[in-house]
Amino acid sequence: MANSQEIKGRIRSIQNTRKITRTMEMVATSKLKRAQDRVQAARPYADRLEGVIRRLMTPEMAARYPLLRQPKEPRRAAVLLLTSNRGLAGAFNANLIREGRLLVERLRGGGIEVDLHIVGKKGINFFRFQQEQLATARTDLDERPSAEDAASLIDPLMEAFVGRELDAVYLVYAQFHSALSTPPTTQQILPVEPPSQEEREAASDVDYILEPSADQILDRILPLYVRNSLYRGMVETAAAEQGARRTAMKAATDNAGDILEDLTRTYNRARQAQITQEIAEIVGGAAALE
Amino acid sequence: MAQQATGGPLHVSVITPEGSVFEGSAESVVIPAWDGEIGILQGHAPLMALLGEGQLRVRGHRETERFFVAGGFVQVIDNVVTVLSERTAVE
Numbered sequence: 001m002a003n004s005q006e007i008k009g010r011i012r013s014i015q016n017t018r019k020i021t022r023t024m025e026m027v028a029t030s031k032l033k034r035a036q037d038r039v040q041a042a043r044p045y046a047d048r049l050e051g052v053i054r055r056l057m058t059p060e061m062a063a064r065y066p067l068l069r070q071p072k073e074p075r076r077a078a079v080l081l082l083t084s085n086r087g088l089a090g091a092f093n094a095n096l097i098r099e100g101r102l103l104v105e106r107l108r109g110g111g112i113e114v115d116l117h118i119v120g121k122k123g124i125n126f127f128r129f130q131q132e133q134l135a136t137a138r139t140d141l142d143e144r145p146s147a148e149d150a151a152s153l154i155d156p157l158m159e160a161f162v163g164r165e166l167d168a169v170y171l172v173y174a175q176f177h178s179a180l181s182t183p184p185t186t187q188q189i190l191p192v193e194p195p196s197q198e199e200r201e202a203a204s205d206v207d208y209i210l211e212p213s214a215d216q217i218l219d220r221i222l223p224l225y226v227r228n229s230l231y232r233g234m235v236e237t238a239a240a241e242q243g244a245r246r247t248a249m250k251a252a253t254d255n256a257g258d259i260l261e262d263l264t265r266t267y268n269r270a271r272q273a274q275i276t277q278e279i280a281e282i283v284g285g286a287a288a289l290e
Numbered sequence: 291m292a293q294q295a296t297g298g299p300l301h302v303s304v305i306t307p308e309g310s311v312f313e314g315s316a317e318s319v320v321i322p323a324w325d326g327e328i329g330i331l332q333g334h335a336p337l338m339a340l341l342g343e344g345q346l347r348v349r350g351h352r353e354t355e356r357f358f359v360a361g362g363f364v365q366v367i368d369n370v371v372t373v374l375s376e377r378t379a380v381e
Contacts, residue, residue: 041309
């Protein structure tokens with residue numbers, strides 16, 4: 001049995017660790033709340049934009065928009081991977097990186113050249129370690145992504161897509177279902193998937209005045225839609241990160257509690273054994289004197 | 291975040307990617323469309339229009355809310371006015 005001094009030291013060290021993980025859990029909980037609000041707040045805009053596009057787009061029009069161009073033989077694709085700058089969030093980053101890596105492998109397996117655009121230190125470090133060339137490596141976007149951040153990332157890719165330098169853009173992000181469920185997800189951002197026919201019919205029964213014209217409206221709305229897809233991915237990933245961190249830190253805090261309980265028990269047993277032994281020695285000593 | 295209703299028969303929402311900037315009712319709305327201002331009153335025909343840069347005025351019973359918008363989109367249907375814009379600012 002370890003001596004009681006050693007056990008005492010371990011107890012103290014684990015108490016300190018538990019203090020840290022508990023604080024991180026609380027910080028993540030409060031950040032999660034705010035991040036969740038931002039996910040909610042982003043919904044109306046996205047829904048309306050989608051509704052408008054669904055209303056105006058007809059399959060015949062699809063061929064005319066550069067953002068809807070469906071390349072016959074894609075040669076070059078961009079993969080935009082969102083990860084976080086900080087760790088201690090359980091498997092959050094590992095899951096995203098795996099999803100991204102599989103996608104890259106699949107694309108390369110199909111003979112497609114892949115440009116990597118990575119947000120977040122965790123993803124950047126992983127792919128740098130793999131000796132990959134990164135087309136974009138951003139660490140400046142974190143807890144509060146803004147619509148402008150999204151635009152600064154996606155606008156150059158949109159240009160490249162329109163200029164036919166790129167044939168597809170994929171986004172890998174963490175979907176935010178709830179704090180406990182944040183599955184890594186791949187979404188094709190470009191070319192924009194035209195809405196399906198049945199969805200369209202339900203939407204188109206009103207005769208709108210269109211200013212200037214459906215064509216021109218779509219021409220301006222589609223980039224907004226693309227930007228918004230990325231923005232939503234970014235807010236969801238930010239919320240998912242906090243959710244994953246909260247879960248991981250809660251588990252760590254609980255584990256620390258369990259270990260502490262065990263150690264305290266061991267410590268008390270050691271202490272008691274020592275006392276018993278001392279008493280026995282004293283009694284033995286006294287008996288020897290008589 | 292959304293501001294108070296100002297009274298009137300039109301329901302107006304101004305929405306940005308980050309969230310709703312204004313939500314409320316109004317007597318009339320003046321929209322800076324791509325080619326000039328459009329005034330919207332109760333009973334306006336369904337409309338979809340691109341926005342230019344300029345002032346969006348939401349006139350209620352007593353007061354008028356003013357926003358600056360740059361680019362975006364407006365949809366009017368059944369007295370519901372929805373303004374979508376990436377860049378807005380309250381004036």
